[in-house]
Amino acid sequence: MTLFSERYQYQAKQLLSSTSSLSSIYTFWQHKAYLSTMR
DSSP states (O other), X not given: OHHHXXXXXXXXXXXXXXXXXXXXXXXXXXXXXXXXXXX
């Protein structure tokens, strides 16, 4: 779990450094929220 957490934080920093990726994260979370409502 620790390894996953460290890897996630590293990827998050890499994505946040790019504005284009930031919009991708927003779209990803919107899609995830949409899927959760379908259950």
